[in-house]
Amino acid sequence: MNWSKIKQAKFLQSSLVKNSAWGILSNILQILFICAFFAIVARRYSSAEFARFLVSTSVYQIVAAFSSMGLGQWFIRQYVLEDNKLTFTGKFLKTQIGLGLLFYIVNLIFAFIVYSDVQIRLLCIILGTNIVFDNLINAIRSLNIAENRQRKTAAILVIDGFLKLVSGCLLFVHPFSVVILSVIMIIARVLTLGLFIKLGSSNNINFRFLWKAKISIDDLKLLIIKNWQFIIIGSISIIYWKMGNIIISKTLALSSVADYEIAFRLFSVLLILPIVGSSTIYPQFIKHFNEGNHLALSRLYRTVFFIYTLFAIVSYLFIYSFSGWILPLAFGKGYPGSVLCTQQMFLTFLVLPTVLLQANLIVAIGLEKLDMWFNIISLVVNVAGCFIGLYFIRELSIINYSVFFSFLVFHILQDVLLIRKKITTIKHCLVFYIPMALIVLAYRYLAINTNPVALFILFSIALFFIAASVLLLQKRNFSFNFLTLKKPTV
Structure with missing residues (x-):
């Protein structure tokens, strides 16, 4: 019997359980915080105003589903095959930032074409900035999965959910409009992004690294053309639910x-x-x-x-x-x-x-x-x-x-x-x-x-x-x- 392979299998199982446990625990806490946030918002605003907030959130989430081009799974699979992992990671992260900016504009165009409601349009302008932040955060999460470092991601996701809950709890201190609530949520999201860049990634990943990372238009075209199927795979899962709204x-x-x-x-x-x-x-x-x-x-x-x-x-x-x-x-x-x-x-x-x-x-x-x-x-x-x-x-x-x-x-x-x-x-x-x-x-x-x-x-x-x-x-x-x-x- 090949004992080395048996030991390797046991190690993989142990690693699988640990990574899953951290991920599940953090996601449970994050989702519970977010659900508590939505429960507070649902109680503090009228059903019509709450619905407008939900519609605006759904618009940006649908666009965000396309903005990452579904490349997270591709990155995880390709990462183990790359010799120069740092350069490869830099190109991937910078690509996600650029795509986020592009699709933020798409978000605005979609909102103004589909909805005539002024408040929905304003909320789409504010909440749509999440597209850029989410792209970069999800890219770093994919990096952590590829390197089996979900523990860092787990801790920051809990903080992210808690910050969102705190945003909602401010309504108990002083009532304010859903527009102001959206601005506060964006501020919380920026803090989460900062944590991901500073603490939630390898020591080589920082703002300076992202700025210096080089990617050409040809690189971007090749990346999308070669992996276009991931765009559909990665986006449809979000579209299924948010399209309903x-x-x-x-x-x-x-x-x-x-x-x-x-x-x-x-x-x-x-x-x-x-x-x-x-x-x-x-x-x-x-x-x-x-x-x-x-x-x-x-x-x-x-x-x-x-x-x-x-x-x-x-x-x-x-x-x-x-x-x-x-x-x-x-x-x-x-x-x-x-x-x-x-x-x-x-x-x-x-x-x-x-x-x-x-x-x-x-x-x-x-x-x-x-x-x-x-x-x-x-x-x-x-x-x-x-x-x-x-x-x-x-x-x-x-x-x-x-x-x-x-x-x-x-x-x-x-x-x-x-x-x-x-x-x-x-x-x-x-x-x-x-x-x-x-x-x-x-x-x-x-x-x-x-x-x-x-x-x-x-x-x-x-x-x-x-x-x-x-x-x-x-x-x-x-x-x-x-x-x-x-x-x-x-």
């Missing part, structure tokens, strides 16, 4: 924008685990693939897939039972439509964690072009579902069901590809879809006349025993046999 603001009442965003805030809290886990697992996928370690790649994928599935089901059951109590407590009683919206939105949560996992796996094995087309197809399904559905039924549920169905299509397309590459099987896919559908349908049926607390506890216990049995079976059937590794077909 834009469509709602133009077709439904402004109160529906608030209901949708409140539901998404709760959604985003529970999405922390799969997002952070997937970003940490992604480099491990790349490593196993580059080494031709097919068995380790498949084992890691299936293990995490099972954990994500279990987490998604339990999360859905919890929200279905308790969202009617959580949302009024957190955001007040002025948004009654948010409860049903949340329950509908969490149907998507049943498939989204494993969609993220499979997307990272597909990109890691060099099939980002196919992942790009899956993103495009899914987005088309989503947009078509929204507009066709809203033509007949002007209800918020149309947005939620369109998103769910589009991600379901996305997941199925991924499954077909992974089956063809012999990373997964038809049996594995059926064991995912059928039991999940039966559990959800049974729970919704029993929830009609059953105490929600008792029902959730019973289902959770049953799922725990099922999960324990499956893990024991997997442990018996799987073994790290490094002498029989096969490279996946690409």
Whole structure:
């Protein structure tokens, strides 16, 4: 038996757990701070003013999704192959700054074309500056992932969330307009950026380094042309959600924008685990693939897939039972439509964690072009579902069901590809879809006349025993046999 490889595998697992733990902890704290901020803002402003703030935030976030050109994943994958990592990093960071400035202008043009509301336009001018800051911050985060230094990122993200919460808490001291609130938020964001440059990156990264970094127009053109598929992959994930706010603001009442965003805030809290886990697992996928370690790649994928599935089901059951109590407590009683919206939105949560996992796996094995087309197809399904559905039924549920169905299509397309590459099987896919559908349908049926607390506890216990049995079976059937590794077909 090859003990050196076993020790290496154990080290990688330990590193994976530590990096994931730091990322999850920081993101939980950051999201909780941000949710608390939104809860304060929702209570201190009228639903119409709160909705205008949300619309302006959505506009800049949609544009920001394009501004980074989705190059974070490309940078992480390419970084390990570069000999002169410092020069490569400098070009990447400066590219992100330039793209941020360019897309800030796009943000202003979009806001003035789509909206006639003066306050929305003004908020877009102020909040849009986040595009430049976010580009540079996300670039440094990608650098830290590539160098396995998520701990620095984690600490600063917590500070960033806390500063945003402090901005909201100032409303308790003295009430002021949402415009002033936006200015205060930008000041807090500048402080976060300063921390990222000063403390959250390697010692070689500073303002002077960024100023001296050289990148030509030809470099930029080559970078975008060579990696244009990452632009679509990296941007669509944001567009999926923030596009909903834009469509709602133009077709439904402004109160529906608030209901949708409140539901998404709760959604985003529970999405922390799969997002952070997937970003940490992604480099491990790349490593196993580059080494031709097919068995380790498949084992890691299936293990995490099972954990994500279990987490998604339990999360859905919890929200279905308790969202009617959580949302009024957190955001007040002025948004009654948010409860049903949340329950509908969490149907998507049943498939989204494993969609993220499979997307990272597909990109890691060099099939980002196919992942790009899956993103495009899914987005088309989503947009078509929204507009066709809203033509007949002007209800918020149309947005939620369109998103769910589009991600379901996305997941199925991924499954077909992974089956063809012999990373997964038809049996594995059926064991995912059928039991999940039966559990959800049974729970919704029993929830009609059953105490929600008792029902959730019973289902959770049953799922725990099922999960324990499956893990024991997997442990018996799987073994790290490094002498029989096969490279996946690409």
